[in-house]
Amino acid sequence: MPELPEVEIARRQLESWLSGRRIVSARAPKTRVLRSQRPQRFAELKGRRLQEIERVGKWMLLKFDGGEGLISHLGMTGKWVRRGRDEPATAYLRGTLELSDGHAVDYRDPRLFGLLLRGKIEQLRQLPSFRALGPDPLPGIDADRLHAVLKTTRRSLKEALMDQRVLAGLGNIYVSEALHRAELNPQRRGTSLKRAETDRLVEAIGDSLRNALSEEESDEPITYVEEGGENFFLVYDRAEKPCKTCRTPIKRIVQGGRSTYFCPRCQPRRR
């Protein structure tokens, strides 16, 4: 489910569930989620207490006492859920932490695209894909750096912003949303960006993420389809529906094998 806002909500939940409790037992079946690690490695979390959870983009680093850590990436379908004592575990369980307060905290992941990696905190930080992450866009983006990075790539803005080394945490949804708010065409090349456009983009990314985050904080998680057949987003998954700003039908194109949504009038190719 997750791009940055969903992962941030997961981080806060997980922190509230784990803090102040001791892990009484940890178990994980052998799955892709553990990559090459043995289930025993995960089980070593027994006896640990969480100190805090660091988030960079869509990646979480759970830090336990004794310098022990756990990397959690939710992939497409990963989710942490809490369960009371004696409540049955749900399907697709890929890891369980039993806590001293009687709850169990489960990692569920039907499609196994997620990741649970155990190790010393400092060793986990060396993981290549973790190390390569660009800066997290929250609380704020360094506009000078973003402009410099985008100016040197001939890729489209859509593809560049999907690259976790450029900024960590944007995915297919929020790239479309942010480009719409910034009134930038997703097919524009990075090299074509004017500084004022980067500044708009910086604002737009922040607004998109904060807007999603506040929605998730208030109601239930974001509903992809709401009562009126509408969804929460300005453009994402709204092909052929009227732009919420100008009523022009939203277009869907494919970039890097993924759908991009944009308003051809608000986001013209050149302006």
Added chain:
DNA sequence: ACCGCTGTTCTCCG
């Protein structure tokens, strides 16, 4: 039955 999908990583090709 077929297609698409909120992510990441790899290969192939120009």
Added chain:
DNA sequence: TCGGAGAACAGCGG
């Protein structure tokens, strides 16, 4: 060396 396409992973829903 870079960028783009496509595939793989695996399950669900339309």
